[in-house]
Amino acid sequence: MKIINKLFTLPALLLCICINAEPFDSTYIAEPSATSLLKNANIYDGEGNEFFGYDVLIVNGKIEAIGLNLLSKANNTVEYDLSGMWVTPGIIDLHSHMGVYSAPGVKTSSDGNESTSPVTADVWAEHSVWTQDPQFSLALQGGVTTFHVLPGSANLIGGRGTTFKNVQSNTIQGMKFPDAPHSLKMACGENPKRVYGSRRQAPSTRMGNIAGYRKAWIKASKYRENMNTYESKSAEAKEIVSPPTRDLEMDTLAGVLNGEILVQNHCYRAEEMAMMIDIAEEFGYKITAFHHAVEAYKIADLLADNGICGALWADWWGFKHEAYDMVQENIAIIDQARNGTGCAVVHSDDAIGIQHLNQEAAKALAAGNRAGFNISKARAMKWITSNPAKAAGIEKTTGSLVKGKNADVVIWNKNPFSVYAIAQKVFIDGNLMFDRDDSSSKPVSDFDLGIIKPNSSRTQ
Amino acid sequence: MKNFKLLLSFIFMVSINVNASDTLIKNGTIHIGDGSEAFVGDIYIKNGVINSIGNLDIDASITIDAEGKIITPGFIAPMTAVGIIEIGSLDVTRDDAADYLNMGFSIFRAFNPNSTLIPWNRSNGLTSVITLPQQTSMPLAGMGSFFVLDGKMDVTGMKDMVMLGKMGASSGSRSEDLDLLENLISLGKLARNKNYEKVLESPLAEFFELHLQDIEALDKVANKKLPLIIETNRATDIKHLIDIKNKYNLNLILAGIEDAPLVLNELAQSGIPVIINPMDNIPNSFDELSSSLELASILNQAGVTIMFDSARSHNYHLMRQGAGNAVAYGMKYEDAISGMSKIVADVFGIKNRGSLVKGNFADVVIWESDPLEPASMPLYVIIEGEQIDLITRSSRLKDRYINKLIKN
Numbered sequence: 002m003k004i005i006n007k008l009f010t011l012p013a014l015l016l017c018i019c020i021n022a023e024p025f026d027s028t029y030i031a032e033p034s035a036t037s038l039l040k041n042a043n044i045y046d047g048e049g050n051e052f053f054g055y056d057v058l059i060v061n062g063k064i065e066a067i068g069l070n071l072l073s074k075a076n077n078t079v080e081y082d083l084s085g086m087w088v089t090p091g092i093i094d095l096h097s098h099m100g101v102y103s104a105p106g107v108k109t110s111s112d113g114n115e116s117t118s119p120v121t122a123d124v125w126a127e128h129s130v131w132t133q134d135p136q137f138s139l140a141l142q143g144g145v146t147t148f149h150v151l152p153g154s155a156n157l158i159g160g161r162g163t164t165f166k167n168v169q170s171n172t173i174q175g176m177k178f179p180d181a182p183h184s185l186k187m188a189c190g191e192n193p194k195r196v197y198g199s200r201r202q203a204p205s206t207r208m209g210n211i212a213g214y215r216k217a218w219i220k221a222s223k224y225r226e227n228m229n230t231y232e233s234k235s236a237e238a239k240e241i242v243s244p245p246t247r248d249l250e251m252d253t254l255a256g257v258l259n260g261e262i263l264v265q266n267h268c269y270r271a272e273e274m275a276m277m278i279d280i281a282e283e284f285g286y287k288i289t290a291f292h293h294a295v296e297a298y299k300i301a302d303l304l305a306d307n308g309i310c311g312a313l314w315a316d317w318w319g320f321k322h323e324a325y326d327m328v329q330e331n332i333a334i335i336d337q338a339r340n341g342t343g344c345a346v347v348h349s350d351d352a353i354g355i356q357h358l359n360q361e362a363a364k365a366l367a368a369g370n371r372a373g374f375n376i377s378k379a380r381a382m383k384w385i386t387s388n389p390a391k392a393a394g395i396e397k398t399t400g401s402l403v404k405g406k407n408a409d410v411v412i413w414n415k416n417p418f419s420v421y422a423i424a425q426k427v428f429i430d431g432n433l434m435f436d437r438d439d440s441s442s443k444p445v446s447d448f449d450l451g452i453i454k455p456n457s458s459r460t461q
Numbered sequence: 462m463k464n465f466k467l468l469l470s471f472i473f474m475v476s477i478n479v480n481a482s483d484t485l486i487k488n489g490t491i492h493i494g495d496g497s498e499a500f501v502g503d504i505y506i507k508n509g510v511i512n513s514i515g516n517l518d519i520d521a522s523i524t525i526d527a528e529g530k531i532i533t534p535g536f537i538a539p540m541t542a543v544g545i546i547e548i549g550s551l552d553v554t555r556d557d558a559a560d561y562l563n564m565g566f567s568i569f570r571a572f573n574p575n576s577t578l579i580p581w582n583r584s585n586g587l588t589s590v591i592t593l594p595q596q597t598s599m600p601l602a603g604m605g606s607f608f609v610l611d612g613k614m615d616v617t618g619m620k621d622m623v624m625l626g627k628m629g630a631s632s633g634s635r636s637e638d639l640d641l642l643e644n645l646i647s648l649g650k651l652a653r654n655k656n657y658e659k660v661l662e663s664p665l666a667e668f669f670e671l672h673l674q675d676i677e678a679l680d681k682v683a684n685k686k687l688p689l690i691i692e693t694n695r696a697t698d699i700k701h702l703i704d705i706k707n708k709y710n711l712n713l714i715l716a717g718i719e720d721a722p723l724v725l726n727e728l729a730q731s732g733i734p735v736i737i738n739p740m741d742n743i744p745n746s747f748d749e750l751s752s753s754l755e756l757a758s759i760l761n762q763a764g765v766t767i768m769f770d771s772a773r774s775h776n777y778h779l780m781r782q783g784a785g786n787a788v789a790y791g792m793k794y795e796d797a798i799s800g801m802s803k804i805v806a807d808v809f810g811i812k813n814r815g816s817l818v819k820g821n822f823a824d825v826v827i828w829e830s831d832p833l834e835p836a837s838m839p840l841y842v843i844i845e846g847e848q849i850d851l852i853t854r855s856s857r858l859k860d861r862y863i864n865k866l867i868k869n
Contacts, residue, residue: 104744105745105750106743106745106746107747135744136743139742139743191550298859298862298863298866299862301862302866317775317776318776318855319548319549319577319578319775321548321549322548322550322551325548326855326858328858328859329855330859334862334863338866353740353741353772356740357740360782360835363834363836364835366836367836367837367838371838373863418836420782420786420789420833421785421788423790453723459744459750459751
């Protein structure tokens, strides 16, 4: 930095370099992929449509076409006859702690909560990720091609979350989803007040929680204003005033206020979610999704009116007081709110659950239809594909089988809403990343290697 | 929606006859629960028990048309905290831990028949459970009891019918844990003549400040074949526990056992029944590095007797999702059904439940469709011949809010 300082005497330039050249940028580049033709498949496209006996053509790692009797011009096309099998977009989990709570779950791998201060907007979950977590491969075998890693919920503001491709790399940069926005993890309710209250410090109550968020946003608003004031000065004026001092915590919060960072808000109770919406309005930011939100169904219309997704479990409850009012129809109610304009996401928050998000969606769908809704499986497929893509800000490149999107695709042996359905082949950017018919295709982490059988991997 | 409400009122009309003395279920696809193939037939229930099964021509006060529906025994979950934990994070709602007792700790009298977990789990197909205390840092933690989920204040169950323990529970070496387990069992052997006071004076009993109830419980485990569940994942633990079972002639059940494929032959030959969570394939510790979704299938093919545990608190009924996954990866379907019904009854000595045979209590579930599909739900739950109202706190909340939503 000292050298740069000497080279660029203009502080304005320095500021631009610091803020715009993001460190830890994605270095992921898809391998060149074969042209693939998936023939005679039953398809949920992730946009709410279903097709029977259709073909999917993958060219240059992108979806080229869905249709009947497609032909490939490339002469080295790999053809798969999928009669009776099902094809869906790659599954996306909006709430994962893989890598930050790696397996084995020992204390040296407990990297998800920087619970040393109630506001730690300066920390980024990606900086905790262990690239050799064996859970990534297990999730891939469950059809998961993309996942969003969040910090835990000990803090009011826990730090930045990051979206990853489920690919093997020795660097987090190599796994990061290119151009995906960061998120900001915020948490309501019991967890922050328990963690800090037990240390006789704020917050120890829900009102303390609310005060904590607002104090942080007041500070962030001022920081952003100072930055903007400085940025709006002429080059000449910038020569004589020094730029505001950068603050990592404030950079993140200002990123939210600028609309560049998406808020993923852990929040169970209805009244707390309504207050969080007011706080967002007070300071001029948007909440992208409420996570866990066991009581989302009580304010389904409010969420739909504000364009906020509910990232939910199918049926977890009772492990704490704020999770007591579970209804199995929660996801369906969010989906159907305001004439079906709601945004429902089935999330896992769990390394086992992430492998079976299709089963969780199946439970939520059945509960909704049993209660009187008429939701199709094709629509419910959106809960684990295009809706989480939208909530992660990556819907333009993945989440559904639409021409031009990344060919993130899963082939299932049976209808994916059945417990007996098993992912057979998983493609990321058109590359076959896992093939159940070829045990050597199973990604093996460094951890897995030779640990039980010196000449083999943990999972084989 | 109108049709739905009609259906609701129909169900209500049927359910007001809950005290009627006999019920005929017609044309259901019946899984007895004993591992045999399903067949289409009728079940006649009288005085709370299964009176007959077959092609029946009987006039009953209630007739249920079960054509195209699946009938199973009410499922029995072998490892739960139903009735003793209402909200996990709230200690004031928990009765699963002892203050001064050890292996003599009994949760029986803490069982709360008004717990919201009872209507919830039975509306999802569980008709009875084994409720266990919390594990402790000792290899033996306390005793669990069996409860029928009828929600009655007059609790139907079996008091202190199982002992729970764990390997690797202490902060010390598991080698010492195994020693301690053997020493405790030996203490129990000494107590076979009910000379509990004398056994209490032994150095081990004094060191761990054991009480009369602890010695009495050890006597049952060591001398009276009280079922003993030990949780462990490590393959070497499994081997040593097989030896201990044989040495002391224990009624041992192993739970967890994610590394069991490494000692498959020894486990299969031991005849020890197991309780597994087929969905837990996470190598969550260095003792379970072999864990995989194939565990149930591997054990099933080796002839091991399998029961199921659900890792998710409160939703113990989700063991059937686990069973479904086990079948998806190769376990025999009927063995999976049996692992949630007759096998549990047989292993734990639960009399007259767990299978749909003449003379057993009529704990019966009629399912919309395949019960191993987690999306499938019971249409009827019958406990001791009485049709159970499927309303739960959750369904009340759903009705309150969903009606508002649909009206708008």
